[in-house]
Every structure is written in structure tokens, then in C-alpha cells.
Amino acid sequence: MVKSMPTIEFIDVTNRDGEQTARISLSKLQKTVINWLLDEMGVYQSEMGFPLNPHERGYINANVDLTQDDSENGPLMKRIQLSGWSRAVAGDVEKALSQTKIRHLNLSISTSEQMLTWKFRGKFSKEDIIKMMVDSVTAAKQGGAITAGVNAEDASRTDLGFLIEFAQAGREAGADRFRYCDTLGHDDPMSISERVGTIAREAQIPIELHCHNDLGLAVANSVAGAVAVCEAGQDAFINTTVNGIGERAGNADLVSCILALKYSAKWGKTDYITPQIDLTKSWKIANYVANAFGVPIPINQPGVGANAFAHESGIHADGALKDRHNYELYDYEALGRGEKIEIPTGRVITTGAHGGASGLEYVYNQLDLGFADDEHMRETLQLCQIANLHNQAPLTREELWLIYHYPKQVRELLTVIL
Ligand SMILES: [Zn+2]
DSSP states (O other): OOOOOOOOOEEEEEIIIIITEEEEEEEEOHHHHHHHHHHTTTTTTTEEEEETTTGGHHHHHEEEHHHHHHHHHHOSSSSOEEEEEEOOOOHHHHHHHHHSOOEEEEEEOOOOOOHHTTTTTSSSOOOHHHHHHHHHHHHHHHTSSSSEEEEEEEEGHHHHHHHHHHHHHHHTTTSEEEEEETTTTOOOHHHHHHHHHHHHHHHHOOEEEEBBBSOOOHHHHHHHHHHHHTTTTOOOOOEGGGOOSTTOOOOHHHHHHHHHHHHTTTGGGOBOOTTTGGGGHHHHHHHHHHHHOEEEOOOOOTSSSTTTTOOOOOHHHHHHOOGGGGTSSGGGGGTTOOOOOOOOOOOOOOTTTTTOHHHHOOOOOOOOTTOSHHHHHHEEEEEEEEHHHHSSSSSHHHHHHHHHHHHHHHHHHHHOOO
């Protein structure tokens, strides 16, 4: 069905594609805070990890609980869908649904000639690929999944006719979205717009743009593709990561995609971006993720880089001081910037793996949080000790707040069982 006004929503994959990146990782508590900050930002879905991986289970179940009513505090996350990534293999899908509380799945299988020949070594025909995908969607829906998307890995190097067939078969089997994966970052804004526009018209299914940055085009491709999908009458979903972290040269940066949809010459004039998105949360999430990964934000990062609103040269500084819009395309307040950050230069008290009661009480006093009784304090202390061990870094305000208000779920997500 063609909608009268299609929308562009965001499916962030920082906690899956971002975290599977070589050399870097996140603790389960950090992943949880990222899900929470994505929810505050109005992101539609967080692809939160791998339900089949045993060390993800406690984290997944605790996070799904955090989206549901909790008697005392209400749900931590109000709108966001939490999804898991799985191979498009019916047996994997059944396990994911029976072993975790995850109820949104993205099911992935390779579709390109290159991968069919050189990854699967000719084991599967194109018909086999479609059958496996259809069987996995059927298993998802019969097993209780609320939504299931189908991902064509290496879509940008796949024959267009086969992609249309794949997307159509997915829709007929009950898939909610088709993910066009530019796995190697091979597309350009023109090629991707043409291809996804055709798929949207022919297969009549909402489309996700999953773009990598090997040619520096991930943001441009994602936004161009999403607009083309909307112009073809279908909803579009952009896969992003915070700060563009991802395999090799990275994924499409969340904040840059939003900026392009709000402020670029042509796309900025469209009205497709969901009104739920709150750009003012950008500064907070970008800095949280940079610290969690231990990967600093480049100084020239759009919107959130240290130099994004910095001027030194005579003509620029003079122009910016006369009127900010002489040299600034958008306002720093729009990204949640502008506050002065105080950094203590005297005594510092932290709580962590070796912390005790009075240090803990001092730290929580700084957040205006006191303990109801000794038991509450002891439980919080124990969770802070373990959380600090997992993070290997001082706990942030968000982490301390989460531990204090949702100890039951934090205990579960910190528990890793094989
Ligand atoms: Zn990817």
C-alpha cells in the first residue's frame, strides 16, 4: 500500500554493527545506556546485539524489561524498539525467540553473486537463498516476533531483479521491512537512489538503508536513498551508528544524517524526517559513546566535533561575531551544546571496584540521591563495584543513575552466564 506521507525513521546499529568493529567493544551496562539515550533522542529502533550469543542474553532480557512497566519507576525506555540480529536461518530464529525475550528481529543473508560464489562457495542457489529467508521470517512470526526485517547482505553488488524478487518474497512471507545493505560502501547517491526507488515501487515494502563508509559516502548515500524510497511512496529507515563507528571505515553517522535531513539544500526542504527525533540530545550521546568506546570524536566531526563551531581566522571570527549565520549553518544549541562543563581540579571521590559505603554516599549525594536504607546502599555498592569492573573506567552520571533506579535489571545485565 502506498502511504500518503511516508516518513524517515532511524534504526541505530551502534550496539550491533558498531560494537562488532575490530579493536573496540562495550560493556553491557554501556550498551544499555546507549539504548536509553537513543530512546531519549527519538530513535525508532536499536539493533541491540546478537540474541544467539550466550553473553548477550542477560543484557537483552534486562533491556527488554526496561522497555516495559516497572512498578516503581515506570519503563526506562518509552518508545524505542529493541531488536536482535540473526542469520536468516529458521533454527537460529527459533533459538533467539525461545532463549531471550527479544521480539523484534533483523534476519540477514547474503545475496550477491560474489558472496554466493565465494562466501557460500556455490552451496546455495538464488532459490535456496529466498527459501531460507522466507523460512526464517515464517519461524520468526510463528515464534512470536512482533516485527521481522529481511536483510540482503551486499545488496549494492546484487542483481537488481533478484533483489526485487527477494524483497517481494519477504513481504509475502510477512516481513515488515527490507534492508538494503551497501555492505562494502560501493554505492553512490545516484546509484542507490535509483536502485532503492525501483525496489520500493516494485516490491511495495518499507526499506532500510544500511550504508558503509568505504568511499566516504555513507551519510550521503543513506539520506539520498531514504528520500528516494519516500518519493516512491514507502517508509524509509536509516541504519546509523553514533559517531559513525563501524566495520572498517564505519557506518552512517546518526547526527550527520539528521543534520542533512534538516539543513541540506534540497533534502532539508523535504518533510520526511520523523518529528520524534530530538537533535538536542546529540551532544550527550556522541560524548557518551566516544567515552564508552574510548574513541575520541574527531575535532571536525559535523555538529559535535570540538571545532564544529570554532572560529579563529580574522575574517571568519569577525563574521561569526557579527552574525552567527555568516559562518554557521545551524546553531550549536540545536545539538544540545552551549553549557560550560566544570572539571574539578581539587579533591575527587569516585566509587568503583574497591569502593566503600561513605565514598558511595558522597558520590550519590552529588547526584541528589540518598539511600532509603542500608540494604539499598549495600546493593548499590555491590552493583557499582561490578559495573566498574566491567567498564574499566569511572562510572558516569547516567550509569550511577541507572544502577540506583533499576537495580534488578542492572543485576541481570551484569550477569554473564555461558
Ligand atoms: Zn554493516
